Amino acid sequence: MSLDTVLARIDADLDQSLDRLLDLLRIPSISTDPAYKPDCARAADWLVEELTSLGFDASSRPTPGHPMVVAHGGEGEKHLLFYGHYDVQPVDPLELWDRDPFDPEVQDTAKGRVIRARGSADDKGQLMTFVEACRAWKAVHGTLPGKLTIFLEGEEESGSPSLIPFMQDNAAELKADIALICDTGMFEDDTPAIVTMLRGLLGEEITIHGPDKDLHSGMYGGAAINPIRVLTRILGGLHDDQGRVTVPQFYDGVQELPDAIRAQWQALSFDHGKFLGDVGLSQPAGEQDRTPLEMLWSRPTAEINGIWGGYTGQGFKTVLPAQAHAKVSFRLVAGQDPDALRRHFRAWVQDQLPADCTVTFHDHGNSPAGVMSVTAPAFDAARQALTDEWGKPAAFVGCGGSIPIAGYFKTYLGMDAMLIGFGRDDDQIHSPNEKYDLESFHKGIRSWARVLDRLA
The missing domain is CATH 3.40.630.10 (Zn peptidases)
Known part of the structure; x- marks a missing residue:
């Protein structure tokens, strides 16, 4: 039969x-x-x-x-x-x-x-x-x-x-x-x-600690360090102008896409413009020397998934917060070691802290590509x-x-x-x-x- x-x-x-x-x-x-x-x-x-x-x-x-x-x-x-x-x-x-x-x-x-x-x-x-x-x-x-x-x-x-x-x-x-x-x-x-x-996945939650309490911005602004300013400065440097991740040793082990697979992907009827246009965007924001399909399927990423601190309720409160927080995730590709990357990222953040700030980390798991x-x-x-x-x-x-x-x-x-x-x-x-x-x-x-x- x-x-x-x-x-x-x-x-x-x-x-x-x-x-x-x-x-x-x-x-x-x-x-x-x-x-x-x-x-x-x-x-x-x-x-x-x-x-x-x-x-x-x-x-x-x-x-x-x-x-x-x-x-x-x-x-x-x-x-x-x-x-x-x-x-x-x-x-x-x-x-x-x-x-x-x-x-x-x-x-x-x-x-x-x-x-x-x-x-x-x-x-x-x-x-x-x-x-x-x-x-x-x-x-x-x-x-x-x-x-x-x-x-x-x-x-x-x-x-x-x-x-x-x-x-x-x-x-x-x-x-x-x-x-x-x-x-x-x-x-x-x-x-x-x-x-x-x-792709694999690595998650990190960061808390920057500054003063021991929230401060009045009129009385302390300018003289006291603001943890939100520290956090945003660090995370603002997570990518360079070409979309590459700046964490040291981030690309260790990352391999180039095989030519045969790249050719097959290029033959697919993937409309890059429509892909972004469907969500109200127009320009790829990742590594500028890669196609969007490469960015999505074969390249590692670093993304800020959430950031908060200070007063975020209705109205206005002139406060310098004692803490600032962010959640950062990394999509990993073959050859990257999640545990090593976690160490490199934490060291990169630590190295950028001013004297009066400390940082604590909370991991949200990891899995290899x-x-x-x-x-x-x-x-x-x-x-x-x-x-x-x-x-x-x-x-x-x-x-x-x-x-x-x-x-x-x-x-x-x-x-x-x-x-x-x-x-x-x-x-x-x-x-x-x-x-x-x-x-x-x-x-x-x-x-x-x-x-x-x-x-x-």
């Missing part, structure tokens, strides 16, 4: 596949709110039952937080691990939703039919594309498409506190030839993509499978955001990850009225069947 038979089965069973997704979407598995802990457990149990029905040896594994779902099944020379997450973001502000976020509905829109519900795109709709591909394969062939492990997390939206310990404790069980992650999107509405570069080895045969095979399904050449792309799980697979399990997703830019993930296009769900299932046919 051919792949075409599996694809035909997917088409014929789409309504039933959609019904199962809607059932999962009705479970309010919000991981950040302890009130929904029973619902997270219920979602895990629902997935265990579905996977067991497909022939997987599936179980819900307890953690200090929400359960992990682990399932094993099938046979084959190549062992594939699929990762997704069943937890969802909170729904606030609820009044901005057009309907109950956990009462899913298929709606007709000007751009086609969509599945409207919290978690429809992030990540329940995406993970179910893989499950439904396995279901169709099993229905046609009587077996699963190769040796598979499915690993589903329940804390991705709340920082994954249980993930690393669980991976370390179960490394031998989870290790596979390659990990498949479905938590990303298309490059364009009809251009499939495989994310091969993920990830770069996948696209020369591995699996990447070309998956790229061809996606091209066959969507009718447009699949692209190897970068991701400006950070998806730590891909790096964790490399660090703790020693395996590369392939990030394939079918989300679209207007899915409104993490926002009210989240949706997932029915086409993304349908062709996502078909895409995974093609990828599994080539890989397993």
Whole structure:
């Protein structure tokens, strides 16, 4: 029996596949709110039952937080691990939703039919594309498409506190030839993509301390140091006139983009002007010798995310504040050491303090960047499978955001990850009225069947 038979089965069973997704979407598995802990457990149990029905040896594994779902099944020379997450973001502000976020509905829109519900795109709709591909394969062939492990997390939206310990404790069980992650999107509405570069993330909160109390600006202004002035002077020097970050040793280890990847990116129909124009801007503000796609996907950044101090309420108060605060984040690329960068940044700030000021730092975590080895045969095979399904050449792309799980697979399990997703830019993930296009769900299932046919 051919792949075409599996694809035909997917088409014929789409309504039933959609019904199962809607059932999962009705479970309010919000991981950040302890009130929904029973619902997270219920979602895990629902997935265990579905996977067991497909022939997987599936179980819900307890953690200090929400359960992990682990399932094993099938046979084959190549062992594939699929990762997704069943937890969802909170729904606030609820009044901005057009309907109950956990009462899913298929709606007709000007751009086609969509599945409207919290978690429809992030990540329940995406993970179910893989499950439904396995279901169709099993229905046609009587077996699963190769040796598979499915690993589903329940804390991705709340920082994954249980993930690393669980991976370390179960490394031998989870290790596979390659990990498949479905938590990303298309490059364009009809251009499939495989994310091969993920930026890391480093967060720092800075507090500059000056006088031991707030001071009257008429009595002390000019003579007393103002922590806000110190902080803004330091942060104002974070970039030079060409957009480069000035922290010493910031670019240590940063490598140039391979020519083949640069050429592929340049061939993508990315409209730099529209990208910025859509948010009311016109000029790229980063490194002036880089294209916007390079800035977004393959170059490190430093950004000030918040700054405050003194009096910010209604009216006016002439005060010199005792403290000034800022939050600064760094997006990192392959070759950068987050711990070393934290030390360099703190030393850079310390070196610029005047005599009467001190500084305290509070870290907000860090994760390294990830770069996948696209020369591995699996990447070309998956790229061809996606091209066959969507009718447009699949692209190897970068991701400006950070998806730590891909790096964790490399660090703790020693395996590369392939990030394939079918989300679209207007899915409104993490926002009210989240949706997932029915086409993304349908062709996502078909895409995974093609990828599994080539890989397993």
